[in-house]
Amino acid sequence: MADLDSERRADDGIAALRADLVDAGYTAAAVREAWGPLADAAIGAGLPGPARTALEGRADALATACLLFFLGDPLPRKRVDAALPRVGADGLVALGLASTADGVVAPTALIRPQDFADDRGEGEWLIASDLDEAALRGALPTGHVLGVGGASLTLAGLQLPAPVGRVLDVGTGCGIQALRARRAADGVVATDVSERALWFTRVNALLNGVDAIEVRRGSLFEPVAGELFDRVVSNPPFVITPRVAGVPQYEYRDGGMAGDELVASFVRGVGAVLAPGGVAQLLGNWEYRSGAPGLDRVRDWVSSSPVPLDAWVVERELLDPLGYAQLWVRDGGTAPGSTAYEGLVDAWLADFAARGVTAIGFGYVLLRRRMPESAAAPLARYERVTQPVPGPLAPHLAEALDAWDRLAVLDDAALAGATLCVAGDVTEARHHLPGAESPSVIELRQGGGFARVVEVDPALAALVGACDGELPVGVLVDAIAELLEADASALRADLLPRVRELVFTGILQLS
Structure with missing residues (x-):
């Protein structure tokens, strides 16, 4: 009974917060207008200073929401209570979204508006996630739950649009893919190894009034063993990270396996949870070893699946080991030029050298469980497509699969x-x-x-x-x-x- 009461209080608190943010006019368009295009571009580059400058002298509810939840700035309690009268500072603390001390409210999470468009129309979500580097003014903790980034938007734009029954979101993070999938699905099961990620997924479902999203804790397909899904989506923690002391293991990007084994395990295992004709879509990295093409490695993973799969794999980028190491060391908040930066890059390069890695590919993987009665040749397409694309690819992918079947x-x-x-x-x-x-x-x-x-x-x-x-x-x-x-x-x-x-x-x- 106590758990039910606490759940009701959380539901009521989230509903109050949402109502306050709606009254404040806290939308993506309003935020961009509030601080202007220059500050908005600076935000995208991780530089919040111009946005803070643009909001100086404003005490309205929209400016308060921008400072508190978009930028992660502590604010006076009186200002927060005035801007968010339904939930107030105490409500934010009860929800786990803020802390208070000495008359100041410090957010413990960001809540940012995110507009979207798909074949069902346009809309907007409020997405809660952990404080980013700009708000923390330092490196991210290893348990960080990421908000909506470029990879998240890419995968959301890849999700097939046709209505389906059940969808599985593996490695849900803040839940953005689960929210997107629910627009086409009767229900979604969202899994993650991080309890905090699952908490954010629950919060975001409530914030946006989205039902039928169930969360379960566990790695890859363990939480759904024996179940079948019409679709599986995943932006998994595919980043290749050295398994040595001193290299941070970030939950949001690191699956705890050596090399590209996380993506390999996904590809080999996903067929067991796909219903016949069901489709899995994910992003991933794969290694080129001793000059052998990375796409050939992915082909081998598909071939080793005990369940026959169609496969369409598109490599979008190729990085050398140094470029890859620098990218992900910076992503963790370690600045170039520091001793720590040099040591981490060296660890990455040594790890790659030990496996003979010459390059790392990134791309999109679409897998489909073949129908038992199908006599047609399997779809087995492995290609490099590096040019910019003009828009979301989901409709094109759906049309291509239909064309293949015809x-x-x-x-x-x-x-x-x-x-x-x-x-x-x-x-x-x-x-x-x-x-x-x-x-x-x-x-x-x-x-x-x-x-x-x-x-x-x-x-x-x-x-x-x-x-x-x-x-x-x-x-x-x-x-x-x-x-x-x-x-x-x-x-x-x-x-x-x-x-x-x-x-x-x-x-x-x-x-």
């Missing part, structure tokens, strides 16, 4: 009988040498999706240009063969595999 049941004869259209975001570019009548290079440029640029020959360019949903592919190929005075059968054998690729990548669409 293509899988079409042999070459059936594909030749299909009609195709050029996607609306595709343009063609032709490059000529000065004075030349014929182009030396023909490119198809994709405006959406992965913004691919595909070089094509005149025959394929002619076929794509003629795809308007009217005539079957085979008829078009025969006409092009006659025009080019080529053998129609040989041209068909050459073009159809490339047509399949253009359909999968979204440049052509099945009518």
Whole structure:
């Protein structure tokens, strides 16, 4: 009974806090307007000074919320009570979001507005997380629970949009992926090894009035052994960290395993918790060892899964060991030029050298449990795509999977009988040498999706240009063969595999 009473009080306290923040007008747009574009850019660079300067002299509720919850500044108790009349300073303390001493309220967590958009519309969340380096004015503690960062937003933009039943969020952190998943799911189970992370996930679900998010403590798939999910999402603690004394082990980024074994374990094990046809999406790092491509290592992990999986792995970045070490040493709050910085970088480099690591890849992993009755060839796509993408990739990923499934049941004869259209975001570019009548290079440029640029020959360019949903592919190929005075059968054998690729990548669409 005592636990139920405390839960009700927490629910009431969070509801009061949310109402206060709504009354204060504490939204992402209002915050940006309050301190202006320069200060907003400085915040993104970890420099809160300009924002504090912009808010000087203001005592309104919005400015108070910005200082207290966005920047993590201690404020006079009277000011907090006036700005947040429902919850007040005592309520924040009871919720574990602040401490008080000598008439001053010091936040113990940040609460920041985060706007979002998906195929269901636009909205905004309030996301609570631990104080960051700027608020702490120093290095992060190892138990730090991260707020919404670039990786979080990337994965949120990758989540497939179709409605599903149950979703598993592995390594939930502050719960941002669970909130995003719940928009398409009947229910979400969010897991983490950190009790504090699970606490933040509960707080954020309450702050945003989102139900049906269940939290469980444990590593990887241990908390859900024997259960099946329609979708699994994970921004796991994939950072490769040396296992030596003196190197901090941050829970939010370090899974406690050597090298890239955390991601390997996820890939090998996720099939057991996926329902047939279920999809897992995660971010990860993988090592290049002794010159062997990292994507080949991921391919081996997929092959070693006891459950057959489709796989689409996209490597987005590649860092050398020094660049990787510097990135993550700085991320922990250790400043370049210090003795500690040099020692940590040396530890990373020694760890990589011990395994023969020559580079570290980062990218997106999409895995799908194959249907038992499927006779189609598995999807096994491992590629590097490093160019900037124009927007969230979730719709494109969903369309590509659908295209793969439709293509899988079409042999070459059936594909030749299909009609195709050029996607609306595709343009063609032709490059000529000065004075030349014929182009030396023909490119198809994709405006959406992965913004691919595909070089094509005149025959394929002619076929794509003629795809308007009217005539079957085979008829078009025969006409092009006659025009080019080529053998129609040989041209068909050459073009159809490339047509399949253009359909999968979204440049052509099945009518």
